Amino acid sequence: AVPNWTGRLPLTGRPIAVLGLLWLAGRVAMASAGLAGNHGPWIAAGFDLVFPVVLALAIGREILAARNQRNLKVLVLLALLIAADAGFHAALILEADTRPWLRAGLGVTLLLIMLVGGRIVPSFTRNWLAKQPGTGPLPVPFNRVDAVCMAVAAVALALWAILPEAPVTAWAALMAGLLHLIRLSRWAGWRTGG
Numbered sequence: 076a077v078p079n080w081t082g083r084l085p086l087t088g089r090p091i092a093v094l095g096l097l098w099l100a101g102r103v104a105m106a107s108a109g110l111a112g113n114h115g116p117w118i119a120a121g122f123d124l125v126f127p128v129v130l131a132l133a134i135g136r137e138i139l140a141a142r143n144q145r146n147l148k149v150l151v152l153l154a155l156l157i158a159a160d161a162g163f164h165a166a167l168i169l170e171a172d173t174r175p176w177l178r179a180g181l182g183v184t185l186l187l188i189m190l191v192g193g194r195i196v197p198s199f200t201r202n203w204l205a206k207q208p209g210t211g212p213l214p215v216p217f218n219r220v221d222a223v224c225m226a227v228a229a230v231a232l233a234l235w236a237i238l239p240e241a242p243v244t245a246w247a248a249l250m251a252g253l254l255h256l257i258r259l260s261r262w263a264g265w266r267t268g269g
Contacts, residue, residue, distance in 0.1 A: 077134055081141035086133060094133065097126040120164035127157045148190060156183045175236050182232030189228060189255075193221055197262045204266055215261040224254040 078085040086094070104122035108115035131153040138146050163176035197214035204213055231247035238244050 077137050080146045081137045081143050083137050083141055090133070094126070094130060097129055101126045116164065116168045120161075120168065123164065124157065124160060127153065127160060131157065149187070152183055152187050152190065156180060156187075159183055174239075178239060179233075179236040182236050185232060186225070186229055189225055193217060193225070193258065196264070200262055200264055200267060204263065211266055212263050214263045220261065221258055224251070224258045227251045227254050 077083075085091075101123040104119045108119035111118050131150060134153065135150050138150065159176050159180035163173050163180065165171075166173045166176055194217050197216060201214045201216075204211070227247070228251040231244070231251040234241065234244040234247050
């Protein structure tokens, strides 16, 4: 998706192969950490963290080279995902509770889906509907309503990461869900099924 955001050519050849190998090395290190004794968690952490850091650097380079400030949010979310991954590994090494870090990582992943999906789905729907006969509401492009929905969702997910059973978390999650129903209704998806 980065080439579509930036208008720059996609990574090919050696750079994409290196990214693939770094991803694979992280998966192998995580799966085989128990074979390395006491050093296993450290080795797994090192290999597992290299891929997202290099990926974020590659994406950041493209976004900055294209002077595409709009997509710096993606880099912020990737940095938060890396922080959650590092926190998970630190908790694992220190034999602490890893669950808050797992929830944080899942929460950031959901925010990435909300951000990217909230741009792509309305855009594709708008393009399809514009080619159809008849009139009707077209999806509303990403605007302040979407930003408020994202902010409330971010608060709810942060609360879920640190206070998963607190009543305030449930209320924040309910508010985020209701706001996202409103957000979804603005995409006019019901007009495509017919």
